Amino acid sequence: EVQLLESGGGLVQPGGSLRLSCAASGFTFTYAMSWVRQAPGKGLEWVSSLAGTSGVAHYADSVKGRFTISRDNSKNMLFLQMNSLRAEDTAIYYCAKKGAYASGWSIYFDYWGQGSLVTVSS
Amino acid sequence: EIVLTQSPGTLSLSPGERATLSCRASQSVSSNHLAWYQQKPGQAPRLLIFDASSRATDIPDRFSGSGSGTDFTLTISRLEPEDLAVYYCQQYDTSPPYTFGQGTKLEIK
Numbered sequence: 001e002v003q004l005l006e007s008g009g010g011l012v013q014p015g016g017s018l019r020l021s022c023a024a025s026g027f028t029f030t031y032a033m034s035w036v037r038q039a040p041g042k043g044l045e046w047v048s049s050l051a052g053t054s055g056v057a058h059y060a061d062s063v064k065g066r067f068t069i070s071r072d073n074s075k076n077m078l079f080l081q082m083n084s085l086r087a088e089d090t091a092i093y094y095c096a097k098k099g100a101y102a103s104g105w106s107i108y109f110d111y112w113g114q115g116s117l118v119t120v121s122s
Numbered sequence: 123e124i125v126l127t128q129s130p131g132t133l134s135l136s137p138g139e140r141a142t143l144s145c146r147a148s149q150s151v152s153s154n155h156l157a158w159y160q161q162k163p164g165q166a167p168r169l170l171i172f173d174a175s176s177r178a179t180d181i182p183d184r185f186s187g188s189g190s191g192t193d194f195t196l197t198i199s200r201l202e203p204e205d206l207a208v209y210y211c212q213q214y215d216t217s218p219p220y221t222f223g224q225g226t227k228l229e230i231k
Contacts, residue, residue, distance in 0.1 A: 036167075044159075044167065044210055046220040058218040099157075099172055105217040108157035110178060112166040 002026040002111045004095045009116035016085050020116055022078040022095030029076040032098040032107060035069065037091035038115075047093070048080065049107060058105070063089075085120045092117050124148055124213050128223035136231045141198040143226045145211035150191045155214045158187055158196045161225075162207045170209075171196065198228075206230045 008020040022033070034049040048069040050057045057069050068081040078095055093116050096109035125148040135141055145156065154174035159167040169178040171187035174194055186197045198205055211223040 043224050044212070044222040046218065046222070049218060049220075060219055094166055099169070101172065101176070102214070106153070106155050106214045107218075107220065108155070108169065108172045108212060108214050109159075109167075110169045110172075112168070114166050 002097065004097065004111060004113035006093065006095050006113045006116035009093065009118045011119045011121065012085055013122050014086060014120055016120070017081070017083045018085065018118060020080040020082070020093055020095075020118070022080075022113055024076045024078065024095075024097070027097070027111075029071075029073055031100075032105075033071060033078045034096045034098070034107065034109060035078075035080050036094045036096050036109065036112075037089075038094070039088075039091045042091075045091075049098075049105075050078070052098075082118070085118075087120050090118060090120045123219055124151065124215060124221055126211050126213055126221055126223035128209075128211060128226045130226060131224075132227045132229060134229040134231055135201055137201050137203055139201050141196075141201055141205070141228060143196040143198075143209055143228075145189075145194045145196070145223050147192045147194075147213060151194075151213045152215050154190050154194075156187075156189070156194045157212045157214065158185075159210045159212065160205075160207045161210065167210065201228075201230060203230050 030052040035047040095113040097111040099108040099110040158171040161167045175187045208225045
C-alpha cells in the first residue's frame with residue numbers, strides 16, 4: 001500500500017524558513033515526486049516537482065528562488081525547503097507521487113499524502 | 123500557462139441523478155493530458171481519471187471522463203451521498219507548470 005506522510009509544518013513569521021518532509025513507502029521510490037499546496041478554503045496549486053534520479057526540478061513562478069525541493073532516495077524521503085516565507089504561502093502542503101502511467105514531465109498525481117499545514121503570520 | 127475553467131461552480135443534485143461537470147482549457151491540451159480529482163471535506167485529493175478518460179485504480183465505473191482538445195467532462199452516473207466533494211481538473215501538458223481548475227462543489231440534496 002502506497003503511503004505518503006508529510007511533517008514539518010507549523011507557524012512561522014514572515015521572512016522565516018521551514019522545511020517540510022514527506023516519508024514514502026509502498027512503492028519503488030524512483031518516481032518523480034511533487035509538492036502541491038492548498039490555501040485555506042481555496043483550490044489546488046502546483047508548487048514543485050523533482051525527477052526520480054536525475055536531479056531535474058521545476059518550480060512554480062510564485063516560489064522560484066525561495067523554495068528548494070530535494071530527496072533522499074536511500075531513505076525514501078522528499079523535502080521542501082521554504083525560505084523568505086510570505087503570508088500568501090499559508091497553505092496545506094501535499095506531497096504527491098507521479099502517476100504510474102505518466103511519461104516524462106507530463107505528470108498527474110496518483111497518490112497524495114494527508115498534508116502538512118504551514119501558517120505564515122506574525 | 124494553460125488556464126482551466128470549471129463549471130458550474132456548485133452543483134446540487136439528488137441521489138440517483140447524473141452529474142455532469144465541465145472543464146474548459148484556454149488552449150488545447152496535448153495528448154488529452156487531463157486528470158480529475160475528488161476532494162472530500164477534510165481529506166486529501168484522490169485521483170479519479172487520467173488521460174481524460176482512463177479510470178484510476180479502484181474508482182467505480184459510475185465515474186467517467188470524456189473530451190479532447192479544450193473541452194473535457196466528468197460524468198458521475200447514479201449519484202450517491204458519499205459523492206459529496208469538490209472536484210478538480212488538472213492539465214499536465216508536456217512540461218510544468220501544471221494547473222488546476224478552480225473546482226466544482228457537488229452537493230447532494
